Amino acid sequence: MTILEQMGERARAAARVLACAGSRQKDEALRQIARAFREEKAVILAANREDIERAKADGMTPSLLDRLTLTPQRLEGMAAGAEEVAAQPDPVGRVLEGGKRPNGLLIEKITVPLGVIGMIYESRPNVTGDAAVLCLKAGNAVILRGGKEAFSSNRAIVRVMQEALSRAGLPWDSVQLVEDTSRRSAVEMMELTGYLDVLIPRGGAGLIRSVVENARVPVIETGVGNCHVYVDKDADIDLAAAVIENAKTSRPSVCNAIETILVHQEIAERALPVIAEKLEPHHVELRACERAQKILPQAVPARNEDWETEYLDLILAVRVVDDIEEALSHIARYGSGHSEAIITRDYAAAEDFLNRVDAAAVYVNASTRFTDGGEFGLGAEIGISTQKLHARGPMGLQQLTTTKFLVRGSGQIR
């Protein structure tokens, strides 16, 4: 048995206990974890400083260093997050449907934990706490495999959580950290069939692609977002400009930010200068198709690969389209099925866009930046699924459960 298989075995045993733990006990464990994050602040921050010093010596970029850094505020955020999750309703044990069959069998479909969840993620150590807390609330054991840069921080956070779980009478192995942070351990996790019920990668496009292509265990694909705003021919131009500014610049590095705008030819001449002016103070680089460039001479010419690029940066591709059909075709071809928006005052165009765009979230007259568990009212979020099976869009606690059928009989045979 490899080390990971041994961890898997222990996780399965822990999952059997967690699956039968009541809400009260799970919530108490989460509050213990919150308390421990606060009480063990010094230990966790000291471990984080080790990671930071190592990263600085290795010449890590400032933006990655920022992601790696735990501050007292971020730690307090993890603690408060655990308390908020504790306060949410238990996603386990809900009766979703059911009733008596003609033969007298009483059949109920109820929610149950998934079992053992694997998480592969990159440098942000607060994911360690946030993700584990959500998995635990839904009655799952979790095996975490963070990035090597954050290893000391992750180890300290997991240790603190394990001790808190023990105090609450739940298994130590409910949360485990993979100590080997080499690429080998990630690959081994992707092949841990029989132990992992699902693997959730969180991180950049490269990590997610690698997991989707190589995993033999079921995967939930998260987070790649090539999102569009389509400005219809009779859009409110100021509203369009405000939404585009927000969707592009409020946080360009996240998956629900937009990468391309599509503008109806009849409104392009009036709308594009207003939009460009709104983006100007944010120093957004515009990459425009030929027609758009005639209106925006300051823009760089767009190349074909611009339509398929998730910049995650202050860059915006701009394309003038003949009509809504061309916009829908463009989105069907280049969109990643994350979040798409139309800006229009026309009822039929709005409904057409809502019906025909195939994406996790489709918007009329609002910023794509709202695609988020908290904003959608799902509570804390484990990620945003861009696949269609099991979960699509922001995933809350409910998406960390599966179902089982309970069948109560009195000797029925078929």
Next chain:
Amino acid sequence: MTILEQMGERARAAARVLACAGSRQKDEALRQIARAFREEKAVILAANREDIERAKADGMTPSLLDRLTLTPQRLEGMAAGAEEVAAQPDPVGRVLEGGKRPNGLLIEKITVPLGVIGMIYESRPNVTGDAAVLCLKAGNAVILRGGKEAFSSNRAIVRVMQEALSRAGLPWDSVQLVEDTSRRSAVEMMELTGYLDVLIPRGGAGLIRSVVENARVPVIETGVGNCHVYVDKDADIDLAAAVIENAKTSRPSVCNAIETILVHQEIAERALPVIAEKLEPHHVELRACERAQKILPQAVPARNEDWETEYLDLILAVRVVDDIEEALSHIARYGSGHSEAIITRDYAAAEDFLNRVDAAAVYVNASTRFTDGGEFGLGAEIGISTQKLHARGPMGLQQLTTTKFLVRGSGQIR
């Protein structure tokens, strides 16, 4: 572009049309298909005879020949099935949840088609009609890859469906058949990312294992069932014997049949002879653990691999256990998460078993043979999922859909 990629491209185009087709049009198409199955009976049966003659020349076993054979009754079953599916409620366009957010955004989660479904299956040509009809009702395009033995039958059935779809104004390419029935085409389908939204294998354990291990597209694992009946210490022995007889012998070749019984030591001496007597007329071979063999001297000694074998035959493994804990451990270790039953008169044991067994369907005092879409009241069934993501247990029309969030705003930014 490979042939399969071209088929995928055409399927995606068809799926975009199907996704926006109304219930009335889809149901009319299904009724047209039913009518065509009846009117083109001679054509389909002639094609089937080609397959049968080829199979006979190749020395196919009688039981496989039976699966391959279409009779007028089986064809009528396909037609009636299409009509029944047409009569079911549309699974697409249901509002599952939603409401106004504090910022005025109206968010709704609705059901939408998955998109393009791939099916890989073996020799039964009626699966071609039954599966396609379910996919269409849920607004999906489907690419079918049946076994080479049934190729002529499948081609005739698909052609008849395509013509019926055209008559109803739906795209010809809504249903396509892969003409290459070599192993290569199956592998290519498993890697058809970007075209297939899900791949559903239906067939023997070997096919399903191969798909689960090799597929890069999302898969729904179906149909492997290593199911148990546990006879608790104060079970009604006659009820236990009747349920075991039914679960083992009513149709031993299907996944919801049982393979092993676990009997509490305190009842084993009284129960096992009654059970054995009930099974005797069916010529069930018993493979018993040491303790069980002392009670059933006629049984063959069980070996360790018996506990993990899905016989799909008139063979039953028998194990005496110390208590319910040992039964639960055995099921956790060897069960495939399909269907598990306890026979008991004890309330606490029944609830304990329902809570702690991790399977798609858990029974008290009833036969595992009820794990079936029709028996559960889900209507027609596309398969029985033994995985935990997306769908678990019998899958009806609803499991062939995904969701999307519709967000209606008035200029909201974040």
